[in-house]
Amino acid sequence: MKYMLLIYSDENAWTDDEQERCYQESVQLTQDLHASGKYLGASPLHSVTTATSVRVRDGKRLVTDGPFAETREQLGGYFLIDAQDLDDAIAIAGRIPSVYKGTVEIRPILELTGLPAKPD
Template sequence: MKYLVLIYSNPSTWADTCDMSGWREHFALDAELNESGELLSSEPLEDPVLTRVVRVRDGVVSTTDGPYAEAKEYLAGYYLVECETEERAIEIAARMPDARVSAVEVRPVMNNEGLEM
């Protein structure tokens, strides 16, 4: 089963929590999950101020700056993993340094089989 592990973080704390030790923990986890074959992809995201929200209403495209939600915590990055169980995905999420200071969400990826239009 595939799981998307979403890392949420508060940009105001990034300077405090994103020191090299946090990055080293992510790099070590990446290496371990690559070795086990569980890691499909992982990427950090740029600062939320670089976000663009796109909407189409009545065929008119509009773009606004900034993240859609007014929140203190934003999506900071993700891991796409393939695990045998949800418990294993939660175990992986709990090892992320971000889980100690903000939130990490584990979400199953929907299987698209049978959804043909």
């Protein structure tokens, strides 16, 4: 089953050295997941200060800087995995370095028919 692991943390909680170490450990995790056939994708996101939110209300498009909701923890990246089950996804989420300073939300992927095939 496919799962999206959404990584939330306070961007200000990381020193530059901690952030770099987190990236290195995350790259190693992606290599491990790839070797076991569970890796589908992963990436950190740029700072929340670069975010743009779009909403349509009463037929009008509203564009604002930043995330839609202000919270202490922001979405900072993701892993897309193919896990055996939720227990396997939980075990993988526990290996993501950001889990020590933030939260990893696990969401099963709802697969829809009729979507374009993934490019090779």
